[in-house]
Amino acid sequence: AQxxxxxxxxxxLSEAASLELGCNYSYGGTVNLFWYxxxxxxxxxxxxxYFSGDPLVKGIKGFEAEFIxxxxxxxxxxxxxxxSDTAExxxxxxxxxxxxxxxxxxxxxxxxxx
Amino acid sequence: GAGVSQSPSNKVTEKGKDVELRCxxxxxxxxxxxxxxxxxxxxxxxxxxxxxxxPDKSGLPSDRFSAERxxxxxxxxxxxxxxxxxxxxxxxxxxxxxxxxxxxxxQFFGPGTRLTVL
Numbered sequence: 233a234q235x236x237x238x239x240x241x242x243x244x245l246s247e248a249a250s251l252e253l254g255c256n257y258s259y260g261g262t263v264n265l266f267w268y269x270x271x272x273x274x275x276x277x278x279x280x281x282y283f284s285g286d287p288l289v290k291g292i293k294g295f296e297a298e299f300i301x302x303x304x305x306x307x308x309x310x311x312x313x314x315x316s317d318t319a320e321x322x323x324x325x326x327x328x329x330x331x332x333x334x335x336x337x338x339x340x341x342x343x344x345x346x
Numbered sequence: 347g348a349g350v351s352q353s354p355s356n357k358v359t360e361k362g363k364d365v366e367l368r369c370x371x372x373x374x375x376x377x378x379x380x381x382x383x384x385x386x387x388x389x390x391x392x393x394x395x396x397x398x399x400x401p402d403k404s405g406l407p408s409d410r411f412s413a414e415r416x417x418x419x420x421x422x423x424x425x426x427x428x429x430x431x432x433x434x435x436x437x438x439x440x441x442x443x444x445x446x447x448x449x450x451x452x453q454f455f456g457p458g459t460r461l462t463v464l
Contacts, residue, residue, distance in 0.1 A: 268455075275349075275455050275456065275457050275458075276437065276439075276455040277455075278452055278453075281452070322388075322389060324389075332394075332402075333379055333381075333391035333394050333402070333405065334379075334381075334389075334391065334439075334453060335391065336381075336388055336389035336390075337388065338387075338388035339388055339389070
């Protein structure tokens, strides 16, 4: 069965520190990859997505992620975090075909102290 | 509407009772998904509707769970004979028509319904 693993359950950083959240998936075929963010008390929002093309994708709020096919990874990065980045981050995948549901990782809670 | 809406926002029920959760997708979105977010389990897919096609029910955890989508718009998730392990946040998402050449359209999530089974 397809699955998504997020390596870090809880990450604590100071403002201006660099961030990298790991995500690995298990699926051998073409995939679509996503990072979603859930700020405290808010809906899940799409941070960035990868369908095809340039494996380095840029999202909102200065986030980026790199798809490394050989490693089945899609790690999320931000060079300098802010207190407002405190949230829960979910990596998700769908197989490369129409109309399938998202398979989510268990999420990583990021706490940024000012 | 501006976004996906769900009601109620919170529901507290007693073990053994039936509950109904409602989702109003974004107007014009033909695909609708239900997910469950619970402690320790993360976000799990439950059921998916796309237009008039038969729904994908592969994520429903038991036959106590069912969902309908009337007129291709509003959806209701029903949980019969609720159990304490059903306590979770139930999320609904919708997306535009999925063009097979594109393969995927972004899913927009609602605020969720927090279900507590006592």
